[in-house]
Amino acid sequence: MFLQQIINGISIGLIYALVSVGYSLIFGVLRMMNMAYASILTVGAHFCLSLVQAKFGFFPAIIVALVLTGLVSVFFDVSMLAPLRKKTGSDSVTVLITAIGFNYILLNLCLVIWGSERKPFQNVFDFGSLQVGSVIFDSSQIVIMATALVILAALTWVIYGSKIGLGMRAVQQNTKAANLAGVNTKVVITFSFFISGITACIAGFLIASYYQLIYPTMGVALGGKAFAAAVLGGIGVLHGSVIGGLIVGILECVAVYFFGGGVRDAVAYIILILVLLLVPSGLFGKSENTKV
Amino acid sequence: MKNFDIKLLEGLEKSKYIVGAAVALLVISLPFFGASQYLLRVATNIGIYAILALSLNLITGYAGQVSLGHAAFMAIGAYAFIVFTTKYPIGFFPAMGVGILFSALAGLILGAPTLRLSGAYFVIATTGFSELVKVIALNWKSVTNGATGIRNIIRPTVFGIELTNANGGQYWFMLFWLAVSIYICYAIKYSKFGRALFAIRDDDLAAKMAGINTSLTKVTAFVFSAALAGVAGVLYATMTRYVEPNTFTMDISTIILCIVIFGGMGSMVGMLISTFLLIAFPEALRALAMYRFIIYGLILIIMVRFRQQGLISGVSKLPYKLPKGVYIDRG
Amino acid sequence: MLNVTNLNTFYGNIHAIKDINLEVKQGEIVTIVGSNGAGKTTTLMSICGVLRKARGSKIEFLGEDITDLSPCEIVKRGISVSPEGREIFPGLSVSDNLKLGAFTRTNAAEISDSYERVYALFPRLKEREKQNAGTLSGGEQQMLAIGRAIMSKPKLLLLDEPSMGLAPNLVKMIFKLIKEINGQGVTIMLVEQNASMALKIANRGYILETGRVKFCDSAEVLRTNNEVKKAYLGGK
């Protein structure tokens, strides 16, 4: 049973990891806590729902949903954050408040458009379960793990292997110098928001089909926990987010094992506060990146 | 001509007081105008949020720290008050004192270590704290009664009359505390302590150089702020008469922040007007209640972008400045 | 090659650059000297597109109007800059820093040629290829900044205070290298506080004072001008 809880923890943890890399992606480029990420994820999942229902083919529907979510994310940046960046005297808290505002707008738009009730979502990867000893693997768990790993690998490649990734890292390090070196910072930032939107949509889709359930507040609790995971791993560091997600997921399930279901939600927030107090830059974060 | 100008100004200055007094009189006598029970309730609610906004303003507007965990202090105040009224029959007012004390204590415990975090990190820490308080309230059943919550919370009795919503007592009770809160905030604003706070908001380092113990000042402000939130929590509990862990949500914290930003940080009159507008509007437009948080969201974005000094800059002579935090762009 | 006419730049309400006219010809080393706050760096930043120019300003490069282009477009056209204070990317490796210099270029073979060229100029950088740039010494960082600028294969190289904060022997070396780069056919515009060194290697010079061009002549003439001597060369 303990082992089973660990396995459960890993699969939940990878879901958190998937969401928390979204936070890290934007933080990595802009040093900004994208508090609107969870609701972008929700919007993405709902795009998937509506477009799949529109019946013009499953894969085209998902691809359109991905692009649309990416555009929502870009819209957020271009219409709300970019003007703040231009304005002198704007700082992290201004940006944070804007993100909180956008988060509320998106979340409540979702409520207005799609209704607050829970709706069914198709499970696209259910192939039964697999028992190894006393531990049961659910096929959806395995698929979600695999997909999460593929996406994380792809993101890692984008950031460390591709040219635009180099640009992203350069913008993070020194926006002005990147500009002078010929990096089009606007394009880089827009691209970052676009792929963070796509990641959000993928995460939303995976989560909705894993639980076969979709509803506007799906991102709220998830966002908070994933955020704690990102802070734990050192926000802005991709592999840190993954490991942070796994730690939060596993500790949560272990806590249920020892203390029962009621304490589960506390785990992530205890971790969050402890990390902020003890190691504000997180496990893998470089302290130079996080001026606390 | 010049004389006339001065007279006019003096007149304006005087009329400010007259208008103020008239508004105060009107507000106090609201229950006599046959205001319905519902209207009184809305008014009481506005008052409670006004106290909360003043409270958040102490740390956001004066000290420059943004907290998204104010609902947690409300919760702590309310729960402590309730537990003491139900478990130890010490009477309403002592229990209220205990509630406020516990809130202040929580402010100290949270404030001392986290106030050194700046900007966004502080926001996140307070958010986490708020969630944590909720989980504790849910699980500590022997004290908080868990998810079942606590009902029929006692109401204050003054001169043998129980203050209910129907007889306007709750409303006046709230007004009393609102007046106390306003007084406290004014006292702080014009004290040495208040000036130290402004100094910190404007430039933390310079304040330090000037010999201000910045962390002590900030923590003190936080304790005051938490205590005021505790007052609001107790008022809320006596008005609704039912408290459960989900009563004090992030939504409340967000609304408070919204009020403070809409009203203009640091401005007290702005705070009151903005509370009135933001709390009364969803009640007035119930059909638009669905869009309530969309509008709050827009307010946050628009105010931060276009009008950081708040709604009524004419009244607020203190343009507010957001705290310095993790920088965004060096370009 | 580069023609700047009536350049005016503002910082908010502060009129930092007033009606500056500059010209750089193919193959030259042109230096801009002046005291602190004279507007040297502002001029440079205006040319490379970071700062917005007031109306009426005109910057032409190889006959094309580049006044309102963004920095990355300007880099593409063949102007690159090694900014004041080096502005390297401390968290990235030396080779990544250099790679960023070639960000606007696409031909892989030519880029690797440029690598060779930079490493030939600065063998130090080759040794520290994999290190994070933040760990380099001041001199090495300056080399990296210049190297990064060369990576874009510029026609015109803008150097902002390359000697700042360096030990005298390193300064000498840097200036020697500048001469060498110029010898390879790159036109150079050098902004310096160290006027004597700058005027030694330059063909022509501009002397700025409070946002205006005070003198403009060949380096030799400037070096012997008494007023210039007194104010900028520390001579009698």
Place this chain on the structure above:
Amino acid sequence: MKKALSLVLALAIALSLVACTSTGTTTTTTSEDQTTATTEQATETQNLDPIVLGCSGPLTGNNAQFGENALNGIMVAIEEINADGGLLGGRMLEVRSYDDKGTGEEGASVAELLISDEDVCAVPSAAYGSSVGLVEAPLFQEAGLVAISNSASHPDFSATGDCIYRNNLTEAGELQYAYQMPQVVGAKKLGIVSMMSEFGESFTAGFEALQEQYGDKVGFEIACVSWFTDGTVDFAPNIAELINAGCDTIIFFAEYNNFASFAIQYRKLDPNAQFIGLMTCYTPDLVNLGGDSVEGVYLYSCLNPNSTNPEVQKFVAAYKAKYDGAEPDFVAANAYDSVKIIAAAIEQAGSADREAIREAIKTAHVVCTAGDLSFDANGDAVKSVVMFKIENGQFIEVEGAFKLWDEFVASLS
């Protein structure tokens, strides 16, 4: 520009305030259907004031489905009564419904709104569930406004006073059926999954108390009690607990939406366990959400749509016709009955005054979907339930499953 923007914003809010506070509490959300229903008769009844009923329920949030169904039930009843010529010689019925979002704060606010609205003469549908209901109840009681809850089960609810009625099973009453279920389906090791909520906690405690009393006589033991918090979607840790305890039957103390996700996740790991749901799971939405995973689930409801009772048939047919074939649930049926009994009280009193209704409803009774409905001295209606099993996505009645409690207890020894 900036100034103008924020001024416009402030002005808009201020204007909307002025516009609406002047009309005070009459901002109503009367449904369109209902307005047309009234206008049809308007020609003959123009000079008669309508009789206004109040409704508070969650129209947004997790339990929105229940709030909506209650309102639907009310609408069906009102239409039926208005079509028959209204009450008191031709006065039409109208409803003012407000969204309480399922929270105590909003619930109290809505209650005061209804109380302050002098047109409202009775509230046939107070908040969904006990936790919000118990916040509203003392307010209605103080104001002397009759309010009926169609879903609250907490014992204290109807005990609030003589204005507060419950048209639903009490918790103790529901427990008597819930406790029979594992026995009926032949459970050996029962796992309880319960939400940390007012209902979940007290229902679990009640269930455990019964087990304490009869545990050695029934054929099942409680092997595991697993808790989750509101908003949970991932039940993996709970499921691990239950499977580890070797449960063959799971009883679920929460609403259908949680149950559906739980069932989906549980079925993947253990396709053979039996599931038991409560009345709050009896809704077609359970099947929509849960799909194949809720196949074979046992549950019960106080509304049996297949009943031969003509009142039920009439209601179900009218409901389906009005709402595109949607199936009513127990909340809808109860709300429908509540309007009927208030109508009966109004006719009996010959007046639609709050005070008159308050007196009349004590003795009123009406034949409706629940049979002959009236309230006892506590303010509770007597209700019986029917057991169902989900087969091929349909709720199939399990006949003769439940015994009266005394018979059940007697059958044990």
